[in-house]
Amino acid sequence: MYFWDKHKTITNYYELLSGEVCDQYELTQMEYDIIMFLHNNPHHNTAAEIVRIRKSTKSHVSSSLKKLENKGLIKRKQSKDNKKHIEIVLLDDAALIVDAGLNAQKQFAQNVLRGxxxxxxxxxxxxxxxxxxxxxxxxxxxxx
The missing domain is CATH 1.20.5 (Single alpha-helices involved in coiled-coils or other helix-helix interfaces)
Incomplete structure (x- = not known):
């Protein structure tokens, strides 16, 4: 199908650019995507929202969040009002990754929208x- 094939071309190019950031900081694509999602969408900062909005599987998001937490890039913060509500917060150590990711996203947008x-x-x-x-x-x- 034409749209799907073209969509995959765009996705593949984005993953090529973001893959350079992943390699540099030893991240999986999912870990990178979560970091950038949290940065770009600070009001959607729960695992459930990441799953719902990004259309990712719960297991992939959960395992990636655990790895990011172990790497000291995020922390989980329990709500005082609702013990089941766990917010995910980017830590300062993620700042360099976010900067590199924003540069990759900017380069992607400039290149694919050129002309x-x-x-x-x-x-x-x-x-x-x-x-x-x-x-x-x-x-x-x-x-x-």
């Missing part, structure tokens, strides 16, 4: 959002 006007970038983002929203609705069984 597009600002208007074309906005149209592209709007269309992609609509495609993703349609897929979300279908996954939830809201639309047939």
């Amino acid at each position: 597009l006007t600002e208007e074309e970038k906005h149209v592209c983002m709007n269309v992609f959002d609509k495609i993703c929203n349609n897929a979300e609705e279908l996954l939830r069984g809201e639309s047939k």
Whole structure:
């Protein structure tokens, strides 16, 4: 399918750039993705939200969080009000990884959007959002 094949090309290029950061800091792709997700989405800082939003499996997220915690890159913080609510906090030792990741993300965006006007970038983002929203609705069984 055309869209899926093209999507994989974009994903593969992103993983090539982020893979350099992973190699440099001895991280798996999932560990890197979690660090960057937590940095870019500080209000979605629980394991359940990472699983839900990133469409990752609970087991992969759980094992990656444990490894990140063992590496001193994150800590889990239990809510005083709700013992079951565990927030994940990036620690200072993750700062260099985040900086390298932001540079990789910036390079990715510049390279894949090269030659597009600002208007074309906005149209592209709007269309992609609509495609993703349609897929979300279908996954939830809201639309047939």
